[in-house]
Amino acid sequence: MPPNRDALPHPTPFxxxxxxxxxGLIAYMVVVIVGLVAYPxxxxxxxxxxxxxxxxxxxxxxxxxxxxxALCVTAAVPVAYSLARFSFxxxxxxxxxxxxxxxxxxxxxxxxxxxxxxxxxxGQMLSAWGLDVVYTPLGIIVAxxxxxxxxxxxxxxxxxxxxxPRYEYVARTLGCTEWGAFRQVTLPLARNxxxxxxxITWSKSIGEFGAVLMLAGATQMKTETLPIALFLNxxxxxxxxxxxxxxxxxxxSVASLSVFERYSDTREVF
Amino acid sequence: xxxxxxxxxxxxxxxxxxxxxxxxxxxxxxxxxxxGAGKTILLETIAGIYAPDAGTITLDGLDVxxxxxxxxxxxxxxxxxxxxxxxxxxxxxxxxxxxxKAEPARIRESVQEIAGxxxxxxxxxxxxxxxxxxxxxxxxxxxxxxxxxRVLLLDEPLSALDAVxxxxxxxxxxxxxxxxGTTVVHITHHFEDVFALADRVAVMxxxxxxxxxxxxxxxxxxxxxxxxxxxxxxxxxxxxxxxRNGEAAIDLGEIVVRTVTAIEGDVxxxxxxxxxxLSRQPFESSAANTxxxxxxxxxxxxxxxxxxxxxxxxxxxxxTPQSVARLGLVEGxxxxxxxxxxxxxxxxx
Numbered sequence: 001m002p003p004n005r006d007a008l009p010h011p012t013p014f015x016x017x018x019x020x021x022x023x024g025l026i027a028y029m030v031v032v033i034v035g036l037v038a039y040p041x042x043x044x045x046x047x048x049x050x051x052x053x054x055x056x057x058x059x060x061x062x063x064x065x066x067x068x069x070a071l072c073v074t075a076a077v078p079v080a081y082s083l084a085r086f087s088f089x090x091x092x093x094x095x096x097x098x099x100x101x102x103x104x105x106x107x108x109x110x111x112x113x114x115x116x117x118x119x120x121x122x123g124q125m126l127s128a129w130g131l132d133v134v135y136t137p138l139g140i141i142v143a144x145x146x147x148x149x150x151x152x153x154x155x156x157x158x159x160x161x162x163x164x165p166r167y168e169y170v171a172r173t174l175g176c177t178e179w180g181a182f183r184q185v186t187l188p189l190a191r192n193x194x195x196x197x198x199x200i201t202w203s204k205s206i207g208e209f210g211a212v213l214m215l216a217g218a219t220q221m222k223t224e225t226l227p228i229a230l231f232l233n234x235x236x237x238x239x240x241x242x243x244x245x246x247x248x249x250x251x252x253s254v255a256s257l258s259v260f261e262r263y264s265d266t267r268e269v270f
Numbered sequence: 271x272x273x274x275x276x277x278x279x280x281x282x283x284x285x286x287x288x289x290x291x292x293x294x295x296x297x298x299x300x301x302x303x304x305x306g307a308g309k310t311i312l313l314e315t316i317a318g319i320y321a322p323d324a325g326t327i328t329l330d331g332l333d334v335x336x337x338x339x340x341x342x343x344x345x346x347x348x349x350x351x352x353x354x355x356x357x358x359x360x361x362x363x364x365x366x367x368x369x370x371k372a373e374p375a376r377i378r379e380s381v382q383e384i385a386g387x388x389x390x391x392x393x394x395x396x397x398x399x400x401x402x403x404x405x406x407x408x409x410x411x412x413x414x415x416x417x418x419x420r421v422l423l424l425d426e427p428l429s430a431l432d433a434v435x436x437x438x439x440x441x442x443x444x445x446x447x448x449x450x451g452t453t454v455v456h457i458t459h460h461f462e463d464v465f466a467l468a469d470r471v472a473v474m475x476x477x478x479x480x481x482x483x484x485x486x487x488x489x490x491x492x493x494x495x496x497x498x499x500x501x502x503x504x505x506x507x508x509x510x511x512x513x514r515n516g517e518a519a520i521d522l523g524e525i526v527v528r529t530v531t532a533i534e535g536d537v538x539x540x541x542x543x544x545x546x547x548l549s550r551q552p553f554e555s556s557a558a559n560t561x562x563x564x565x566x567x568x569x570x571x572x573x574x575x576x577x578x579x580x581x582x583x584x585x586x587x588x589x590t591p592q593s594v595a596r597l598g599l600v601e602g603x604x605x606x607x608x609x610x611x612x613x614x615x616x617x618x619x
Contacts, residue, residue, distance in 0.1 A: 166352045169319045172339040173346040174417065175369030188356045 037247050040240050048244035056221055057229035057245060064137060064225065065205040068144035072152040072201050073194070075145075080156035081182075085165060101150045109147055110214025117142065117215065137223055139216035144205035152201045155264075159193020160186070196263035203256035207249055271295055272316070272421050272453060277325030279315055284308050285477040286315065289325070293421070296451045298444075298467050300458060302488075303474035309457040312474070313423045316455070317346050329420050340369070345414030349426040351406040353398035359385075359409050360394035366417045384416040385409075387446065404435035408442070415450065424456040428463065440466050464488070473497050495617045498540040504586050505541040511616065520616070524582025528558040529614035538617045545613035546587035548577060549606045550597055558611040561585075565605050568594060579605050
């Protein structure tokens with residue numbers, strides 16, 4: 001008689017080993033992150049969180065990330081819809097081009113932006129009009145937009161792709177223009193996907209460092225976003241302020257991740 | 271009246287080629303064809319979703335080939351309903367009236383009236399996801415009908431439903447058509463739909479209309495081998511036809527079949543299984559064709575038995591189980607296959 005399954009050790013060595021790997025690594029991650037938050041004494045952490053430099057960094061990060069995220073969403077909707085719906089020559093290449101910033105190190109994207117907005121003819125022209133992008137808060141927005149647009153495009157594209165185009169066809173036979181069908185049917189159906197994309201884009205732009213460093217520089221109290229504050233204070237040995245910036249970034253990441261998970265899970269409903 | 275003339279459209283792997291159709295007012299017109307024949311593209315082109323590469327579409331004599339879908343007054347119902355999932359059933363049905371900026375009170379009234387006609391008046395506040403397939407399809411039909419379209423396009427509206435619901439909704443489609451007098455173009459690949467609903471039928475194959483006529487014409491006189499196979503003609507064989515004095519002898523290799531046709535040369539013939547008579551002994555009759563063979567298989571198929579007889583060519587006949595028992599037909603025993611000259615349908619190859 002073959003051995004009964006109940007006769008095997010319970011749980012099986014296979015299951016025990018794999019679960020041990022899972023829980024071991026979870027413990028490792030939690031210890032590392034909580035260790036950072038718990039490292040400074042609480043009063044020192046609170047004092048650092050309330051320091052003018054951190055408050056400035058929070059405000060600058062919130063303002064720039066809000067603007068760049070809004071621009072990303074506005075730009076990504078038509079781009080993602082076109083990639084999802086329309087057939088045109090070069091569609092595959094267009095898709096690849098929109099993915100380049102995903103694969104590119106943000107530092108490289110930052111250097112490219114620096115050249116484009118700095119010494120190039122276009123940069124000189126903007127400068128002559130009084131629009132200085134290089135080493136200004138405006139540069140932060142430009143860098144965040146460039147690096148994060150592909151994330152928004154990807155999420156929005158997959159949101160549009162899951163919607164059967166026949167919803168729009170029916171809406172149009174019922175009296176909608178193309179705009180009307182898009183606004184009244186497609187956008188509401190893509191809503192959860194777009195919210196998920198917005199949250200992940202916002203979270204990424206809050207944390208964007210490399211491209212911002214290159215294009216906007218790291219000037220204290222001028223282009224000092226949270227990641228830049230972390231970097232500046234680490235390099236001057238001011239550990240408490242650096243950790244304060246990290247703690248805020250951790251809270252933002254965890255919160256936005258949970259919102260993203262919530263909306264990207266329910267997206268399959270349609 | 272819907273008129274389609276010389277319509278051609280290429281879209282990905284699908285093509286429509288030189289489609290010509292006329293559908294009269296209040297007519298129930300069915301387009302029959304296998305999956306991939308281009309039927310859905312034809313409907314979507316009529317609805318204005320796609321612009322044709324060539325040809326014209328007219329509604330009541332007006333050329334609407336370049337008219338926006340919203341201005342065509344053509345209703346569309348898909349196999350998978352396509353009810354807007356973020357709206358209630360009432361909002362779905364009222365969607366078109368809302369686009370026309372109708373008064374909220376009038377919208378409510380019209381929605382209730384059409385929902386009552388389709389028996390979904392009690393479901394108006396539900397969302398589509400909570401409805402059964404049959405209920406969703408009724409809502410989708412109501413959504414199109416409430417605008418009183420000049421033509422209602424139905425794209426396999428019964429295919430996604432279970433057999434019982436399908437039969438019931440088929441009866442309701444007939445009743446709704448009679449009650450509203452709407453012109454209907456209905457796509458299907460089910461033959462039952464044709465006999466239950468259609469005034470006229472067009473058969474589509476590879477993006478072309480290969481035959482148009484009444485259901486009886488299509489069934490009795492299929493115009494091509496494809497139509498015959500598709501409509502259930504099973505004894506299809508190919509050979510050479512020679513006509514003398516109006517009578518044709520068609521040499522199928524193993525046997526020669528006699529019939530009346532003017533078609534000569536390479537042909538295929540089709541004989542419906544229900545028109546094949548089986549007997550244990552040859553008998554005197556007006557039937558022109560009798561062949562001796564051997565019973566190779568007897569299969570129960572629903573309420574009928576299908577008896578296979580090898581006469582050099584494999585014939586299948588449909589009999590009641592009682593007839594099989596009365597004749598004493600047994601596998602391996604000889605039997606005679608008899609059919610009339612008029613039962614032989616001849617198609618050019």
